[in-house]
Structure formats: C-alpha cells, structure tokens
Amino acid sequence: MSASESRTPAPGSDSVQLFSSRSDDYARYRPTYPDALFAWLAEQCESTDTALDLAAGNGQASFPLRRHFRRVLACDASAQQLEAGGNWPKVQCFVAEAERLPLRSGQLDLLVVAQALHWFATPDFFAEARLALKPHGLFCAWCYSLLEVSTDVDAIIQQLYTDTLGGYWPAGRSSVDAGYRDICPPFARIDTPAFALEAHWSLTELLGYLRTWSAVKKWQQRHHRDPVAMLEPQLLSAWGPAERRRLVGWPLHFLTGFPNR
Numbered sequence: 001m002s003a004s005e006s007r008t009p010a011p012g013s014d015s016v017q018l019f020s021s022r023s024d025d026y027a028r029y030r031p032t033y034p035d036a037l038f039a040w041l042a043e044q045c046e047s048t049d050t051a052l053d054l055a056a057g058n059g060q061a062s063f064p065l066r067r068h069f070r071r072v073l074a075c076d077a078s079a080q081q082l083e084a085g086g087n088w089p090k091v092q093c094f095v096a097e098a099e100r101l102p103l104r105s106g107q108l109d110l111l112v113v114a115q116a117l118h119w120f121a122t123p124d125f126f127a128e129a130r131l132a133l134k135p136h137g138l139f140c141a142w143c144y145s146l147l148e149v150s151t152d153v154d155a156i157i158q159q160l161y162t163d164t165l166g167g168y169w170p171a172g173r174s175s176v177d178a179g180y181r182d183i184c185p186p187f188a189r190i191d192t193p194a195f196a197l198e199a200h201w202s203l204t205e206l207l208g209y210l211r212t213w214s215a216v217k218k219w220q221q222r223h224h225r226d227p228v229a230m231l232e233p234q235l236l237s238a239w240g241p242a243e244r245r246r247l248v249g250w251p252l253h254f255l256t257g258f259p260n261r
Contacts, residue, residue, distance in 0.1 A: 029208040031197040031250060032060055033114070035067075040193060042068035045109045046136040052108050054098055055116030058084040062091050069110065075101065099124045103132045110138050117141035117255065118172035121183045130186075130259040139187070139259050143176045144197055144250035149206075152238040153246075156231055160210070164227050168215035179253030187261070192254035203235065203242040 038061075042048050048069045053062040056074035058081060065072045074093045076082050082093050096102055098113075098120040111129055129139055146161060148154055175182055201209075210216060210228045219227050236242060 029205060029212055030058070030060060031199045031209075031248070033064060033197060033252075034195050035064060036193075037195045037252075038064040038068055040195075041065075041110060041112070041138065041140055044138050046134075047109050050108050051110040051112065052101075052103070052132070054101075054111060054113045055119070056093070057081045057114075057116075059086075059088060059091065061112055061114040062088070065110075065112070066090050073103075099128050101128055101132055105131050106134050106137075108133045108137050110140070112139075113141035115143050115176075117180065117183065118143065118175035119170070121172075121175065121185075123186070126186050126259070133260055135260050136258060137260060138256070139185075140192070140254060140256040141180065142192075142195075142252050142254045143180055144252050145176050145179070146250075147209075148249045148251075149246055150238070153235065156234050156238060157210070160227060160231055164230075165213070165215040165219055168218045168222075170214055170218075173215075180255045181253075183255060185255060185257060185259070187257045187259040189255060189257050192256045195252045197250040197252065199248045200245045201248050202245055203239045206239075206248065207232065207235070 050071045050073065051065045051069040052073040052075060053059070053065060054075050056062050056076045057078075059074060062072055062074040072091045074082065074088065074091050075096050075098075076093075077095065077097050079095050082088070082095065094102065099122065111133055133139065146154070146157060149157075199205075207228055211226075216227055239246065
C-alpha cells in the first residue's frame with residue numbers, strides 16, 4: 001500500500017466508532033510496550049522537552065514517555081479513547097485529526113504513533129509531522145500484528161484472523177501485516193533495535209484481547225454473534241486450564257527517522 005491509499009478517520013467515521021465502542025476493553029486488554037523502547041527513543045533525541053503520542057488511544061505509549069520527556073502531549077481523533085485513559089496525570093490531551101494538529105511549528109522533539117500509522121499514512125500527514133517536529137526531531141511509528149503463543153494456539157488464532165475475519169478488516173490493515181515495509185515516508189529510515197511486547201496471560205485475558213479487534217466488532221455487528229466465542233472450545237483445548245498463564249509475544253515493527261534532516 002502506498003502512503004496515499006489510507007485516510008485519517010475523522011471523528012464520527014466508522015473507524016473511529018469501532019475503536020471508541022469498547023474503549024474500556026482497550027485499556028484493560030491491550031499489552032504494554034517495553035520500557036527499553038522509550039529509553040532508546042529519548043536517547044536518539046537532541047533534547048527531551050516535548051513529545052507527542054499521536055493516535056494515543058488510552059495512553060499506552062503516552063504514560064511511559066513521561067519518564068523521559070519534560071512535557072508529554074496525547075492526541076486522538078476519538079474522545080472516548082482518551083477518556084478510557086483515566087485522569088492522564090502529567091499528560092496534556094486533546095482531540096484532533098492526524099493531518100490537522102493544533103501545534104506550532106517546530107514544537108516537538110519526538111512524535112510517536114503506536115499501532116495507528118496505517119490509518120493515516122498520507123503525504124498530508126507526513127507534511128504535518130515534519131512541520132510539528134524540531135529540525136532534529138525524531139519520528140517513530142510502530143505496529144504489531146498477530147500474537148505468538150504456541151503452534152496449536154497460533155493456528156487457531158490465524159484461522160480467526162484470516163478465514164473468519166477476512167474482508168472485515170478496515171483499509172490499511174495490510175500495512176500491519178507487512179510490518180510497515182509498504183509505507184514509504186518522505187525521509188530516510190534509520191535502524192531501530194529489536195523490541196517486542198510480552199505478557200503472561202490467562203485464557204480469559206487472551207479472549208478479551210481478541211474481542212478488541214476492530215474486525216471482530218464489525219463481524220459481530222453484521223452477524224449478531226461473537227466470532228471469538230465460536231472458537232473458544234478449540235482455544236481452551238489448545239491452551240490447557242483456562243487460568244493457566246502463558247507467555248504471549250508480539251514482535252514490533254518500526255518506521256523511524258528524522259524528517260527534517
């Protein structure tokens with residue numbers, strides 16, 4: 001997919017409504033990012049005055065940034081997603097579209113986009129990001145696709161992802177599957193260390209996470225059934241005792257660079 005093939009979901013659009021409809025579930029079931037990632041990002045910045053978490057959702061990337069930057073901003077097109085983040089201590093929140101950021105030029109030392117660039121990787125957005133960043137400001141977007149547990153569990157989840165939900169993913173999801181290799185930013189990429197998400201989850205937590213998928217919500221709206229519940233017996237058989245905690249991993253894929261160099 002080229003950068004021009006996806007569009008920012010405007011407030012009130014289907015995409016924003018899908019992600020807003022279960023904001024509390026996102027806050028509860030989405031995995032957290034490794035601390036080492038944010039330490040590395042800060043080390044790459046010439047100064048650590050101001051960072052923006054764009055498409056911040058419930059703040060999974062915003063809150064760790066507070067340990068490394070004097071001022072942290074969080075922006076999302078969905079007010080409901082921001083509200084799911086609670087009180088947002090020491091983070092300044094605002095609602096805006098990615099291509100229309102209410103920021104002054106050269107304000108940001110760092111702009112991050114966690115698991116969302118594929119919804120708005122347009123030339124207009126990259127121009128807006130370049131305008132908001134300082135001359136040596138860093139841009140970093142990342143994504144993760146399917147989780148990894150074990151061969152048998154992974155096969156069942158792949159069946160859900162591809163067979164059941166095929167055709168129900170919003171436009172842009174193919175870029176996640178490609179690890180953002182298909183997005184061509186108007187600046188040179190830099191190498192990013194290998195980072196991954198990890199969690200020790202019970203089966204209940206895994207099922208809760210699967211139900212946050214936008215395609216699950218869309219499939220359920222059309223068929224009035226829960227596609228995750230349909231696979232629950234198979235998952236239980238592959239998982240073992242439901243209360244058993246297993247290591248779940250998601251490799252991270254990055255698009256990182258200095259747009260104004």
